[in-house]
Amino acid sequence: MSIGRIDLNLIKVFDAVFEDRNLLRAGKRLNLSQSAVSHALTRLREVVGDELFVRTAKGMVPTARAIAMADDLRSSLRRIEATLGVEPFDPRQSTRRFAIAANDHLTVVLVAELSRLMAVEAPHIDLVIRPSTRIDLAEQIDVGRIDLALGIFAQVPSRLSARTLMTQGELIVMRKGHPATRRKLALHDLARYPLVTVSVGGQEEGAVGGFILERGLARQAEMFDRHALEEALAGIGATPRYRTTVPHSLAIPALLRGSDMLSIMPSSLARSLAVGGDLLMREPPYPSVLSTFRGVWHSRNDHDPAHVWLRECVASAAQQVA
Known part of the structure; x- marks a missing residue:
């Protein structure tokens, strides 16, 4: 195959369709009609000798060949654009759409703040929040479905x-009027009263030490430090009772209001849930564990102006939350 047969615009079409999985959305991003995008794909298919994308009920699904060439091809395109200084990014005018993976906790405390910032700085940019707990996160980042x-x-x-982005400790949340609120919270309270915890995967899903490893990326599976709790209670000869385990943190308030259960969670989530006044927060009666929240992206987007802008917005939102 001669390099002279390759039109850079065809690579841009491949990039847009690979990310959006939809000809219409890809066309809007490139200011092209759907038929123009389809025609460009036909030309690229002829050059490469592969179908590249297959139309299905779920959108344009890339072939094995498309997946194999996508990473290097899209990374090269970003470097060319950065070198030539083309495709300037203006957040106030851009109509891009970004996909962010986050659990419900970070959606409430961080993405909500991000949305407020973007409403002012980028009124035409859309956000798509996808669950970070129910997908192969590393693969989604690799193929460009998650920014x-x-x-x-x-x-x-x-x-x-x-x-x-931010570092924070844990707090213990309980209902207003809970017996443990009448005095300082003690270790034996964590043995006496059962717990409601958040977990998105145990050993049966491959979790090790509270983390799930996928394609080299280890993400947190539990929203509290189980080891720190169990080690502290072992010191007084006790063990915790994990009565209820849920996959979503926003189910916790309803579970706490009608029971004497306790819940251990990140401090930012605890503050958010306690805003109404019917839930109370207490410091853990053992050394509070500090957790570091980070943003992760593919290195091919390190210098992409739009992605750099997005990450700065997220960092600003995290500072507000912290």
Whole structure:
């Protein structure tokens, strides 16, 4: 295949369709009609000798060949654009759409603040929040379906980049009028009263030490430090009772209001849930564990102006939350 047969615009069409999985959305991003995008794909298919994308009920699904060439091809396109200074990014005028992976906790406390910031700085940009707990997160980042993943990551592979957003400890939440609110919370309270905890994967899903490892990316599976709690209670000869385990943190208030259960969670989530006044917060009666929340993205987007802008917005939102 001669390089002279390759039109750079065809690579841009491939990039847009690969990310959006939809000809209409890709066309809007490129200011092209759907038929123009389809025609460009036909030309590229002829050059490459592969179908590249297959139309299905779920959108344009890339072939194995498209997936194999996507990473290097899209990374090269970003470098060319950065070198030539083309495709300037103006957040006030841009109509881009970004996909962020986050759990419900970070959606409430961080993405909500991000949305407020973007409403002022980028009124035409859309956000799509996808669950970071129910997908192969590393693969979604690799193929460009996720622009930025938010969470606690114990391990980040070299092909991905990461940025620290905020560090916080844990708080214990209970209903107003709970017997344990009449005095300072003690270790024996955590043995006496059952717990409601958040977990999105146990050992049966491959979790090790509270983290799930996928393609080199280890993401947090539990929203509290189980080891710190159990070690503290072992010191008084006790063990915790995990009565209720849920996959979503926003179910916790309803579970606490009608029971004497306690819940251990990140401090920012605790503050958010306690705003109404019917839930109370207490410091843990053992050394509070500090967790670092980070944003993770593919390294091919390190210097992309739009992605750089998005990450700065997320960092600003995290500062407000912290």
